[in-house]
Each structure stands twice: as structure tokens, then as C-alpha cells.
Amino acid sequence: MKDLKHIHYFTALLEDANNELVRAAKKDGGIAVGYTCYYIPEALLNVGNAFSVRLRAPKTGSLDISQYYMGSMNCSYVRALLERAFEGGYHFLDAFFSSETCQQMNRLVENIYELKLIDNGTFYHSIIDAPLKISPHGIKHYTNQIRTHFLEPLRDQFGIDISETALRNAVAEHNRMCAIFEEISELRKADNPGITATEFHILNLVSYSCPTGLILPYLEETLVELKKRKLDPKIPYRARVVVVGSEMDDYGFTELIEYCGAYVVADRYCFGSMPGRQQIPINDDEDIVEVVCRFYLETNQCPRFMSQEKVQERRDVVKALYDEYNADGIIYEQMKFCDYWGYERAVASFVLHEEMGIPTVALDREYTVQASGQLRTRVQAFVESLEIKKIQKAKNQNEGEKK
Amino acid sequence: MTVTSNNLKDNAKLFGDIFTEAIKLELANYDHKTILMDLKKKFEPGKLTPLLTGQVSIKAAVNQYLTGNGLQDTIEDKTGIYKHREWRGPVDTLYDYVKWLELWGILGKWLLKHPVTNVSALLRYRWMAAYLTTPSFFDHNVPGFRGTMLRAGRMNLNTIAKLLTANMEDIFSADLNINPENENAKKYICIDAYMPKLITAGFSEHQGILAHLVPHYLPSIINHHLPEHYLDVTESYGVPADVCGLPSMESGVAIEDDFPKIGCCYISTNMPCDGSIMSSSILDRRFQLPTYVLNTPMRHTREDTQEYAIEELKECIKFMEKHTGETYDYNLLREACERWNEQNALRLEKWEMNATDTPPHYGASNWMYRIFTYQDACGSQVAIKNDRKVNKVMRKSLGKLRKYPQQTRHRAVVWNTVANMYSALDEWLLNCWGIEAVFEFIEHQGHRPIDTATVDSMLAGVAKVIQEATMRVHSKGGYNAYTDDLWLLVEQYDCDMIVMFDQISCKGPAAITGLLEEEARRRGIKMVWLKQDLVDARTISRRDMRDQINKYMEAVMNETPLDPTLRDFDDGESW
Structure with missing residues (x-):
């Protein structure tokens, strides 16, 4: 199959956490919110001029420094992120939201904060308590945690509009992106799919790593392209x-x-x-x-x-x-x-x-x-x-x- | 899953060993051959010279004969079996001996009360064999002890034995694995061992049983090689070897079907750590009981999580009511909470006494008792009675010259999860290097009194007791929950040293290694890292652990051991 039009641009975006679109959003006054886990509701983080960046550490090499701080028995994801933080790779972050779901991710944000690795005077971090089962009081607790530890600080620290309307707009934008992925994902059911698994993975990663509003036009264009794509005859x-x-x-x-x-x-x-x-x-x-x-x-x-x-x-x-x-x-x-x-x-x-x-x-x-x-x-x-x-x-x- | 633990041959051999050791201990002082051999060895002409020239007193010479050059001389190499009982002076030796006989009395009474059931349990469960070594295990946890420390230690240990045998009696009397027609099974509520049993205090006809305590937690402390089999079982199942050994071992016990089959329902929990959360799913599969997952907040130090904690507790009580068919009686809970409060006050007094210049409460006999009473015997009359007695003895000793230890060099806080496979480490630190471990991480659970004024205030207090359970109080709640108490205790207990366990599979503390090290350096506190693998002595043996301390004390502190016989020895084949 012919390469997708934006695929090389997308892979370039994945070369750096502080990628071109993140930089563009920041330039427009956007507030970058880093996170690492599904417990942090991405859809709500893209409210107003805040935008979410699920953190990665592309081109990871030696983990020597993070190993000193976190030991060698913690997962290499958190060690890679800490190493990158030491290298100054996350200075663009305005906030880092986390949850004490796995101890290692929790410790990552604690190390970043305690060691003052984000060179940003207004840097804010918060860790929520997230339940590990579903119950009415658990949902209430989780909702309160999200509201008081993430949304209200976004308003109070960064002046972001977290009104019902603003939040609904953020969710609507998130749903537009998800609708694209639902359609693309359907392609994978075919015997001879119109997208390679690697391409899908790349599209998915950029959607997490870039501001939703800025990556959305590219994804929409890619969907159109995929629908018209000529398939190889051989599976x-x-x-x-x-x-x-x-x-x-x-x-x-x-x-x-x-x-x-x-x-x-x-x-x-x-x-x-x-x-x-x-x-x-x-x-x-x-x-x-x-x-x-x-x-x-x-x-x-x-x-x-x-x-x-x-x-x-x-x-x-x-x-x-x-x-x-x-x-x-x-x-x-x-x-x-x-x-x-x-x-x-x-x-x-x-x-x-x-x-x-x-x-x-x-x-x-x-x-x-x-x-x-x-x-x-x-x-x-x-x-x-x-x-x-x-x-x-x-x-x-x-x-x-x-x- | 095939049951593989009916290991009659192994258990019979072990039983034989125990019996032999008991006889040896009993007869040691009367064994003429041994005495003659000792005399020949000890009374070499050269050794008599200092005595005759007055360089050594007669008392010291007699003492030297009775105890050798040091504590390790009373113990066989490799196996760790005592050659004879330790000489502690006439009064303390007699006290120790009486307490040792009392222990045999407790065990004998338990064994003879239900001989068939107990022998069936011994043949059914691999871990049961560990309990046969209890007398020896207790001896190893009070080495060198004299005076108040000996009394407090022995009283605690024998109280554990009393409570434990009562626990076993309950478990085996209801165990469907031993008696499939058992009607008692439904009278019990199985609880995750990391959750205090206090939550079941509101039932009069049903009793809580800590599911893990007897089958795996205590055996892992008593016999340091026992976990190996269960760890191998879990790893053969596909669980990685890097997960924490304790939940891995409990998974192995579950996979082998070596948990007693008991209970009308199971209260599981997310405590104390990530590994434990996951092993619960293996346990659930095996128990096949209606299960309630009591979700305790991770950020337990924050007020905004308490409402959720209380709601969870209320839901848990409803669940237990449903499965027991019994209404929860809050008056019973109140009585138990009041007893807990008394227990807690006595514990706080112990802590205060240990903060003085002459701490009277020490080591494994202290922290094991604390775990046991916080988790299992919370509000138990037997435990309270013992606490009162121990505190009385300790109070009397305050301000007086201590008989033991006669010499110490450092006061230390021992932090992070204790090594189950080396329970007597604190005793070794004290006897070998004069490092007095005045406070142990593992005994620092919740210690706020429960407000029993109303049901709501009581539930809030119980919810807090649960959240601040053993290990959990520090393992979750953020970096500060782990470190704040440490720095505070170092100051309160006037410590100049921290013995910091580096439990190699414990991810949370490992992930703040650098922060801890930098803070200790900033505060000018000597911190020695001590690598251990919790329940797996194959990775890091007791000898390896001692070696790390030896190297630190010699190379960094430039000191020599107080008792050179303890510096390096092989106890690899011991229990």
C-alpha cells in the first residue's frame, strides 16, 4: 500500500515529547498537562486552553541517573521518564496529574516534584486517590478527586474555564477524535485491512501525545485517505x-x-x-x-x-x-x-x-x-x-x- | 490442582529433629560426655593461667565456661541448633527455663486437646511443619537477653503462642480440608491478613479468621527455608520472580491448595501493596467464597479520602451481615474498640519507655507481638493482660541500671519491611555490634484512639485503624507517609543511625532511594542500606545480610565487633 500522507509527519511528532504541535499550542498560550495513566480522564484535561500530553520518553538511552533515584527494580517506563526529566525534556509542562494507582508512576511524579526537575515557576502537580472497584460511592469519590485535584486547580492556578459548557466542549472534541478511531479500528476487522498495525499504532500515539485540537485535522484527513486507500492484492x-x-x-x-x-x-x-x-x-x-x-x-x-x-x-x-x-x-x-x-x-x-x-x-x-x-x-x-x-x-x- | 503438600516423610523427619533437639536441650546440662568434652576444650592449662594470676575473676572464668567466648559458641554451626541452653546467670536462666517449659505446656495442651485433628493438619499442610520448631524459634529471638528485656520478650512470645494455638484450634476445627463434613466452617469470616480483625468484632456468633496469618505469614518467619517451595510454585505458574516474595508465597500456598478451606465469605483488600493486590486474585480463585473487596484509600493521610473509607466499611459490614445471616452489633464493636484503645494506650507507653536512655523492649519478640496484636488479637483480653504485665515490669526497670545490654554503641531506627527470613536480626545487631534497634518500621502502625462516642465516629476510627495497618501505613499515601515518621522517630528516639532495609522486590521504597539518601546525608545521619529478599534466603542469605553490616561497621564506622563469635557464622541450614 502507498504510504499515508502524514505518516512521516506523525513519526516525526513522536520523536520528542515536546513536539511541534505541543510547542505550537504552548505558543498560543496553552497549558500543557502531563499524565501517564488511564485513570486520568484525558477528555476533561483538554478543557479551555489546557491540553493533555500523555508522557513518553522517545529515544531512551542510558537510565543511570534514574536508576540511582529509583533503583533498578522499577519498570523502565518510569525510569525512562525520570531520566528524560533530568535531561530537561519536560520543562514545557505546566502541570503533571497522576494517581496513586501503581506505586511506580506515583513515585515518578513525586521524584520529579521533590527534585524540582521541571524548570517552570508555575509548575503544579497533584496525585489523586483512585478506587480499584466500581461502586456508587466509589464513582462519587473518584469524581470528587478529579474535580478537586485536577479541574479546580486548573481554574485556580491557570485561570482555565472549567464551566459545564467548557467541559462539554472538551468532551465533544474528544468524542470527535474517538469517532475517527472507531472508524479506523473497523478497518482492522477486514481480512485484508486498509491500514497496517504499525500505522494504527502511530496514529494512536500521536493522538495521545499532541494537543487534541491540533492533531484532529490531520486525523480527519487521514481517515478520508484510508477510506479511499487502494489495497495490496495479497494479504x-x-x-x-x-x-x-x-x-x-x-x-x-x-x-x-x-x-x-x-x-x-x-x-x-x-x-x-x-x-x-x-x-x-x-x-x-x-x-x-x-x-x-x-x-x-x-x-x-x-x-x-x-x-x-x-x-x-x-x-x-x-x-x-x-x-x-x-x-x-x-x-x-x-x-x-x-x-x-x-x-x-x-x-x-x-x-x-x-x-x-x-x-x-x-x-x-x-x-x-x-x-x-x-x-x-x-x-x-x-x-x-x-x-x-x-x-x-x-x-x-x-x-x-x-x- | 494436585495437592502435593501431604509430605509425610519430610514432616516426620522434621518432627524427629525437633524432638531430638528438645531432648538435647533438656539433657544438655546432664550429658556427661558433652561436659567432659567441654571441660577438656575449655580448661586448657593455658586458659587457667589468667585465672591463677588473678587477671580474670572466678566469676568471669565460670561465665566463660558456661557461655563460651561468645553467644555463637552455644550454637551448632550451620543448623543453628543450641548445644545447650544459654547461661544468663542463675535468676535469668531459671526464668528463661520456666518460660521455656511454659511454652511446651502451651503447645502440649493444644496438641493433646485435639490430637487427631492436629496430626491430620500436620500431614495435610506443608507449612504446619514449621510450627514444630516454635520452641527453638523463640529461643533464637531472645539471645543474650537478661532482666527486663528477657521478661518482656518471653512474656510476649508465650502470649503469641497462646493466641496462635487458639487460632489454630479454631481454624482446624472448621477446616473442610481436614473434615469435609465440617459444620463449623460457616461460623468464620475469612479476612485478608493485612486487615485488622477488629471489623468482625460486631458479630457474636461469627468470628473473623485472618486467612494468611497461620498458613503463610508466620511460617515464613519461623522457618526461613519454608517459603522457597511456595515461591517456586508461583514462579512455575508464570508469575515473575521480581514481585514481592510475600504475596508470591501466599499465591504459592493458594496454588498448592494449602490454605485451610474455611469461612462463609471472604473479605479481601488492596493492602498493603501492589503485589498483594494482585495475589488476591489468585486467592479468590482458590477460596471460591463470596468475596468483598474492601477498598481502602491509597492516599490515606488525606482527609478527603475518609468519607470513601467509611462508606467502604459500611458496605463491608452489610456484606458480612448478608453472608453470616447475623446482624452486626455496634455495642460489641464498641466494647472491642474500647479494649483496642486500652491496648493502644499501653503500646504508646511502651514507645515512650523505649525513647528513654534505657529502652526495655526489644527486637523480634516485640515487633512480632505488635503485628500479631494489631492485626489478629486487636482487643483480645489475653493480649491486654500481657500488655499490662509487660508494661508493669518495664516501668519498674526505668531509670535503673540495665542488666542487658551492658554495652551499646549506637541507637538505630530500622526502617522498611522487616526480613521475615531473618527475624532475629535486631538481636544480632545488638549482640554483635552494639547497634540498639530502638524502633522498628514494622511496629509503627496506626496509634490513634478510636472515638467510641457514636457509631459514625467509631466507624471513622476503625476505618483509620484499617488504613494504617501493618506496612500499609507507610507503603501507601505518598512519599511523605514513608519518610516523615522516619525522620521524626530518629529525633524522638535520639538515634544516630538508620538501618535501612533494601527489600529488593519492594518497588515503592526503592523508587525513593535517591531522595532518602540525600535527606539522610543532609541531616547527617549514618544510614546503612541492608539488602534482603523478604522471604527468600536463596537470593540474599542471612549470612549475606550480616556481611553487609560487617562491612559497613568495619569500613565506614571503623569499629570491631563486641562479640567476635557473632561476626561471621554459617546458619544456612537452620530453620
């Missing part, structure tokens, strides 16, 4: 996989999977589009903050939701994606030293494989994966096993028909 993969797991903002991982002959039909990982790029159903009757918070809490797929119904729901969500997107297998990936996904990967891959009969492989990885030969070998082996299963299945079907 470009040997197996279809759902990827599930922990934080992943390196499209090199998807590239690696594609290189091994698999097509990622669904991205159910932190920083992926599922959840994250689905429209938020709103109504005129309820308070918009509460509606949005309830949506984020209910759709959250973090393994820290420990009640059995949520544990089961996570399996069901993955199984539904596997069925809906006609996948052949599931890759459970976990960033090393992530406690949540360490357990989830082990238990879920066991349940899905042994109890649900779905081919599943469990992988662990570092923050940046492109150079990992070991990972490549394991994905290759999994793809081959899926391929063999498909061949055997077809053979059995043929023999059955002959009989």
Missing part, C-alpha cells in the same frame, strides 16, 4: 493477534510483530486504543464530570481492579476482541517489574489458554523493544505455531469434507 500477514498488557508507547513493538508476520487487530494495552479511543456517551441531564468519570472507571481495564467480576470482565473483554476481530491468538505483554501485569499476565494467559482454549503467549519486555532479538524470536515462534494450527485446522476440515 500481508500470516496470523492475526490481539495484544494485551502493560504500558506500550513504542510502535517499534508493533513493527516487530508485523515483521514476524502477525497483524495486530486489537491493542488492549495501556496507551492503546482499547480502552481510550471510544466515544463517551453523554446526556444533557447529568453532571458532565460525573458522566466522564464513571465512563473512565467502568471501562478501565487495569489489573488493579481486583474484584472477581472485574477480573472476569477483563478476560471477557479480551475474548470478545479475539472473536470480534477474528484473531488467531493473543499476546500478553508485560513490562518488566510491573507487579500488576506480572500477575495478570500469568493468570490470564493461563486461563485463556487452558480454560478458554485460545492460543496465548506471555512475554515480558523493556520500555524500548525494537532491538530485542529475544522478543523477536518468541513472537516468531508464536506466529509459526498459530500458522501451523491454521494449516492443521484447514487440513482437518478438508478431510472432513471429503469423508
Whole structure:
């Protein structure tokens, strides 16, 4: 297929957290709000002239300094972010919103604040208490936390309009972006999809890393282009996989999977589009903050939701994606030293494989994966096993028909 | 899952070892061969010279015969088995011996009360074997102790034994694994061990049981090799080896089906840490009980989270009422809270006494008791009675010359999660290097009295007790929740040193390593990092831990050990 018009621009945007569009928004008086987790409702952060940037640390190299401050047994995502903060990569941030959901991300923002790594006199940070189950009083608590720790400080510290109208406008803009992704995601269901998995990953990443209002026109144009795109006659993969797991903002991982002959039909990982790029159903009757918070809490797929119904729901969500997107297998990936996904990967891959009969492989990885030969070998082996299963299945079907 | 823990052979061998050790200890002073060998070894002509020339007093010479050159001389290399009971002077030796007999009495009474059930439990559960070593384990937690410290330590330990055996009696009497037709099973409410049992105090016909305490938490402290099997089980299941050993071990116990099958429902919780949250999902799968996840706020130090904490507690009570069929009685809760308040006041008095120049309360016998009573025996009459007695003894000793320790060099706060696989570390620090660990991280749980004036104020207090449970009070709530108490305690207890555990799989504290180090440097406090792997002695052994301290004390502090026999020894094969 022909390259997408903006794909090289998008990859250039991913080269730096403080990318061209972030700089443009800042120049226009925008307030940059950094965050790292789905618990922070992105849709509400893009209110008024505030804009959200889900933090990444592109081109990560040595983690020596962050290792001194955070030890070597914390995940390389947070260490990479801290290292980048030491290098001065996040001076553009006006605020950093976090939640004490995983201890490591919590400690990241604490280190950044305590060590005064953001050279910005008005820098503000806040950490919320987020429930790990869904209940009416839990939703109320979460909503209060978002309101008092994020929205009100945006108003009080930076003069941002957080009125109901302004918030509804922000959610509407967020929904416009999600609608684009819902359409693009549909393409992945086709046998011969009109978008590569890596392209999808790149589009998804820029939507998180750039101001929504500025990236939206590019995404709209890309959708139009995708709809008209001429497909290659030959199906470009040997197996279809759902990827599930922990934080992943390196499209090199998807590239690696594609290189091994698999097509990622669904991205159910932190920083992926599922959840994250689905429209938020709103109504005129309820308070918009509460509606949005309830949506984020209910759709959250973090393994820290420990009640059995949520544990089961996570399996069901993955199984539904596997069925809906006609996948052949599931890759459970976990960033090393992530406690949540360490357990989830082990238990879920066991349940899905042994109890649900779905081919599943469990992988662990570092923050940046492109150079990992070991990972490549394991994905290759999994793809081959899926391929063999498909061949055997077809053979059995043929023999059955002959009989 | 196949049950693999009916390890009759292993347990029988261990039982034999215990029995032999008990006999040895009992007869040690009467074993003529040993005495003759000791005499030959100790009374070499050369050794008599200082005595004859008056360089050494007769008292010191007798003492030297009875205790050797140092504490480690009374213990066998590798196995850690006592060659004979430690000589502490006539009064203290007698006291120690009586308390040791009392312990055997507690254990014997428990064993003989339900012999078939207890033997069945021993054969059914791998971890049960660890409890056979309890007398030896207790001995190892009061080495060198004399006077008040010995009395406080022994009283605490024997009270733990009393409470523990009562706990076991309840568990085994209701365990469906031992008796599948058991009608008692439904009389209990299983609770996550990191949550104080106080929440079930409102029931008169149902009792709370801390699900993890007996099967995995205490065994991991008593026998430092026991967790290895369960850790391997969890890792074979696919859980990474870098997660915290404690939840990993409890997952292993669950995967092996080695948790007693008991209870009408299960109260799970998100405490104390991320690893523990996740192991709960493995436990849930195994318990197959109606489960309520009691979600305690992470930012527990903030007022704006308390309403949620109280709501969660109320919902939890409703859930328990539903599954027990019993109405929660707030008068019963009030009585329990008042007892808790008394217990708490006695604990605060202990802390005050430990802040003096002659701290009377020390080490594992103190912090284990504190954990046990905060989590399990909160509001227990047996515990309160012991607290009163211990405090009385300690009060009397204040301002007087201490019999033990005679010499100390440093006062230290020991911070971060204690190493289960080396419970007697504080004792070693004191006896070998004169580092007096006057305060332990693990005993610093919630300590605010509960306001029992109204149901609401009481629930607010109980919710706080839960949020400030063992480890959790510092592991969550932000960086300051972990560090503020540390710096405060260093000042309050006039410490010149911090022994900082670097529990290698504990991510939260590891992630503020640099901040801690810089702050300690700024305050001019000596801080020694001590790497440990909580329950896995294969990664970092007790000897490795001692080695780290030795190196620091010699290279940085330029000191020599008070008791050179303790500097380096092999206890790798001990329990």
C-alpha cells in the first residue's frame, strides 16, 4: 500500500515529547498537562486552553541517573521518564496529574516534584486517590478527586474555564477524535485491512501525545485517505493477534510483530486504543464530570481492579476482541517489574489458554523493544505455531469434507 | 490442582529433629560426655593461667565456661541448633527455663486437646511443619537477653503462642480440608491478613479468621527455608520472580491448595501493596467464597479520602451481615474498640519507655507481638493482660541500671519491611555490634484512639485503624507517609543511625532511594542500606545480610565487633 500522507509527519511528532504541535499550542498560550495513566480522564484535561500530553520518553538511552533515584527494580517506563526529566525534556509542562494507582508512576511524579526537575515557576502537580472497584460511592469519590485535584486547580492556578459548557466542549472534541478511531479500528476487522498495525499504532500515539485540537485535522484527513486507500492484492500477514498488557508507547513493538508476520487487530494495552479511543456517551441531564468519570472507571481495564467480576470482565473483554476481530491468538505483554501485569499476565494467559482454549503467549519486555532479538524470536515462534494450527485446522476440515 | 503438600516423610523427619533437639536441650546440662568434652576444650592449662594470676575473676572464668567466648559458641554451626541452653546467670536462666517449659505446656495442651485433628493438619499442610520448631524459634529471638528485656520478650512470645494455638484450634476445627463434613466452617469470616480483625468484632456468633496469618505469614518467619517451595510454585505458574516474595508465597500456598478451606465469605483488600493486590486474585480463585473487596484509600493521610473509607466499611459490614445471616452489633464493636484503645494506650507507653536512655523492649519478640496484636488479637483480653504485665515490669526497670545490654554503641531506627527470613536480626545487631534497634518500621502502625462516642465516629476510627495497618501505613499515601515518621522517630528516639532495609522486590521504597539518601546525608545521619529478599534466603542469605553490616561497621564506622563469635557464622541450614 502507498504510504499515508502524514505518516512521516506523525513519526516525526513522536520523536520528542515536546513536539511541534505541543510547542505550537504552548505558543498560543496553552497549558500543557502531563499524565501517564488511564485513570486520568484525558477528555476533561483538554478543557479551555489546557491540553493533555500523555508522557513518553522517545529515544531512551542510558537510565543511570534514574536508576540511582529509583533503583533498578522499577519498570523502565518510569525510569525512562525520570531520566528524560533530568535531561530537561519536560520543562514545557505546566502541570503533571497522576494517581496513586501503581506505586511506580506515583513515585515518578513525586521524584520529579521533590527534585524540582521541571524548570517552570508555575509548575503544579497533584496525585489523586483512585478506587480499584466500581461502586456508587466509589464513582462519587473518584469524581470528587478529579474535580478537586485536577479541574479546580486548573481554574485556580491557570485561570482555565472549567464551566459545564467548557467541559462539554472538551468532551465533544474528544468524542470527535474517538469517532475517527472507531472508524479506523473497523478497518482492522477486514481480512485484508486498509491500514497496517504499525500505522494504527502511530496514529494512536500521536493522538495521545499532541494537543487534541491540533492533531484532529490531520486525523480527519487521514481517515478520508484510508477510506479511499487502494489495497495490496495479497494479504500481508500470516496470523492475526490481539495484544494485551502493560504500558506500550513504542510502535517499534508493533513493527516487530508485523515483521514476524502477525497483524495486530486489537491493542488492549495501556496507551492503546482499547480502552481510550471510544466515544463517551453523554446526556444533557447529568453532571458532565460525573458522566466522564464513571465512563473512565467502568471501562478501565487495569489489573488493579481486583474484584472477581472485574477480573472476569477483563478476560471477557479480551475474548470478545479475539472473536470480534477474528484473531488467531493473543499476546500478553508485560513490562518488566510491573507487579500488576506480572500477575495478570500469568493468570490470564493461563486461563485463556487452558480454560478458554485460545492460543496465548506471555512475554515480558523493556520500555524500548525494537532491538530485542529475544522478543523477536518468541513472537516468531508464536506466529509459526498459530500458522501451523491454521494449516492443521484447514487440513482437518478438508478431510472432513471429503469423508 | 494436585495437592502435593501431604509430605509425610519430610514432616516426620522434621518432627524427629525437633524432638531430638528438645531432648538435647533438656539433657544438655546432664550429658556427661558433652561436659567432659567441654571441660577438656575449655580448661586448657593455658586458659587457667589468667585465672591463677588473678587477671580474670572466678566469676568471669565460670561465665566463660558456661557461655563460651561468645553467644555463637552455644550454637551448632550451620543448623543453628543450641548445644545447650544459654547461661544468663542463675535468676535469668531459671526464668528463661520456666518460660521455656511454659511454652511446651502451651503447645502440649493444644496438641493433646485435639490430637487427631492436629496430626491430620500436620500431614495435610506443608507449612504446619514449621510450627514444630516454635520452641527453638523463640529461643533464637531472645539471645543474650537478661532482666527486663528477657521478661518482656518471653512474656510476649508465650502470649503469641497462646493466641496462635487458639487460632489454630479454631481454624482446624472448621477446616473442610481436614473434615469435609465440617459444620463449623460457616461460623468464620475469612479476612485478608493485612486487615485488622477488629471489623468482625460486631458479630457474636461469627468470628473473623485472618486467612494468611497461620498458613503463610508466620511460617515464613519461623522457618526461613519454608517459603522457597511456595515461591517456586508461583514462579512455575508464570508469575515473575521480581514481585514481592510475600504475596508470591501466599499465591504459592493458594496454588498448592494449602490454605485451610474455611469461612462463609471472604473479605479481601488492596493492602498493603501492589503485589498483594494482585495475589488476591489468585486467592479468590482458590477460596471460591463470596468475596468483598474492601477498598481502602491509597492516599490515606488525606482527609478527603475518609468519607470513601467509611462508606467502604459500611458496605463491608452489610456484606458480612448478608453472608453470616447475623446482624452486626455496634455495642460489641464498641466494647472491642474500647479494649483496642486500652491496648493502644499501653503500646504508646511502651514507645515512650523505649525513647528513654534505657529502652526495655526489644527486637523480634516485640515487633512480632505488635503485628500479631494489631492485626489478629486487636482487643483480645489475653493480649491486654500481657500488655499490662509487660508494661508493669518495664516501668519498674526505668531509670535503673540495665542488666542487658551492658554495652551499646549506637541507637538505630530500622526502617522498611522487616526480613521475615531473618527475624532475629535486631538481636544480632545488638549482640554483635552494639547497634540498639530502638524502633522498628514494622511496629509503627496506626496509634490513634478510636472515638467510641457514636457509631459514625467509631466507624471513622476503625476505618483509620484499617488504613494504617501493618506496612500499609507507610507503603501507601505518598512519599511523605514513608519518610516523615522516619525522620521524626530518629529525633524522638535520639538515634544516630538508620538501618535501612533494601527489600529488593519492594518497588515503592526503592523508587525513593535517591531522595532518602540525600535527606539522610543532609541531616547527617549514618544510614546503612541492608539488602534482603523478604522471604527468600536463596537470593540474599542471612549470612549475606550480616556481611553487609560487617562491612559497613568495619569500613565506614571503623569499629570491631563486641562479640567476635557473632561476626561471621554459617546458619544456612537452620530453620
